[in-house]
Amino acid sequence: MKITTITFISIMLVAAVFLSGCTSAPEEEAAMTEINIGYQPSTHQIAHMTAMEKGWWAEDLAPFGIETVNEFEFPTGAPEMQAMLAGDLDVAYVGAAPVMTALASGLDAKIVAAVNTQGSDLVLRPEVPYEGPEDLKGLKIATFPPGTIQDTLLKNWLIENGLDPENDLEIVAMGPGDAKAAIAADQVDGVFLPHPAPTFIEAEGNGRSVLASGEIMPDHPCCVLVVSGDLIRNNPEMVEQIVMTHIKAAEYDSANIEEAAETYGTKLTADPEIVLKSLEEWDGVWSADPRPLVNSTVEYANIQYELGYISTELTAEDIFDVSFYETVSEE
Numbered sequence: 001m002k003i004t005t006i007t008f009i010s011i012m013l014v015a016a017v018f019l020s021g022c023t024s025a026p027e028e029e030a031a032m033t034e035i036n037i038g039y040q041p042s043t044h045q046i047a048h049m050t051a052m053e054k055g056w057w058a059e060d061l062a063p064f065g066i067e068t069v070n071e072f073e074f075p076t077g078a079p080e081m082q083a084m085l086a087g088d089l090d091v092a093y094v095g096a097a098p099v100m101t102a103l104a105s106g107l108d109a110k111i112v113a114a115v116n117t118q119g120s121d122l123v124l125r126p127e128v129p130y131e132g133p134e135d136l137k138g139l140k141i142a143t144f145p146p147g148t149i150q151d152t153l154l155k156n157w158l159i160e161n162g163l164d165p166e167n168d169l170e171i172v173a174m175g176p177g178d179a180k181a182a183i184a185a186d187q188v189d190g191v192f193l194p195h196p197a198p199t200f201i202e203a204e205g206n207g208r209s210v211l212a213s214g215e216i217m218p219d220h221p222c223c224v225l226v227v228s229g230d231l232i233r234n235n236p237e238m239v240e241q242i243v244m245t246h247i248k249a250a251e252y253d254s255a256n257i258e259e260a261a262e263t264y265g266t267k268l269t270a271d272p273e274i275v276l277k278s279l280e281e282w283d284g285v286w287s288a289d290p291r292p293l294v295n296s297t298v299e300y301a302n303i304q305y306e307l308g309y310i311s312t313e314l315t316a317e318d319i320f321d322v323s324f325y326e327t328v329s330e331e
Contacts, residue, residue, distance in 0.1 A: 075175030104310035108229035119284025196278035
């Protein structure tokens with residue numbers, strides 16, 4: 001009887017240990033120590049450059065356990081959104097239009113703040129006459145790839161003015177560097193690019209600006225701040241700080257335009273005097289408030305749907321989460 005009792009107790013202890021091992025809570029996910037931010041080399045996105053160069057990203061995100069801030073430069077929004085779709089970016093400074101394409105393809109992310117409005121120019125070679133859209137017939141124009149801000153704006157404007165983007169002229173997809181080289185070599189008749197590229201082309205004597213993007217669509221959204229759904233759900237306080245740091249940088253740049261030009265020139269090895277001239281002459285506006293952009297960004301989505309770039313109609317709720325901006329702007 002004694003042996004039986006001891007055996008029973010032993011069996012129960014082994015069972016308890018086994019069950020305890022089987023039902024223990026899974027290990028917590030490793031804390032996030034790195035954050036990846038994407039951006040493009042235009043003056044539209046100087047806020048990121050300012051926050052990076054002044055160490056604000058590192059300083060402001062350190063309390064959330066972030067030890068390393070990685071930045072990745074992209075020529076246009078299309079490859080940047082492909083990187084975000086692949087899970088390689090947590091945060092992106094990018095044109096609003098590429099975000100529509102990515103969301104329609106399954107991107108788990110939201111626009112949480114604005115970056116800028118307007119800020120691109122149609123530039124034609126000096127010898128190419130221009131009085132209106134009809135003069136673009138038969139020309140070869142370089143702009144960003146399909147689904148980007150510049151491509152979407154240009155093609156929709158052409159259609160609104162009775163031109164067929166497919167047959168009345170040739171539109172070729174290029175990044176800013178290639179497009180600047182192409183117009184300099186007389187390989188294209190014109191380009192439609194974000195600043196500061198138009199001012200550099202003019203300074204080099206290779207073209208003249210004939211149309212600002214604000215004339216195509218007044219106050220149109222351009223670059224926005226996008227944050228991954230994972231970060232929004234699992235680190236909302238960090239997202240609030242990201243928006244706060246972005247606001248701080250955008251306001252600083254607006255109040256210190258010469259320093260902003262220097263920051264851009266140093267980071268991208270560009271003549272700061274020409275960068276400053278671009279900032280003084282462009283029709284772009286830096287702004288962090290996403291709310292004024294909601295309706296016009298949904299219009300981008302509708303245009304892309306009509307152009308056949310996306311097969312899903314997107315709503316404001318699909319695209320935006322303005323709650324973070326509203327929270328931090330009230331503090």
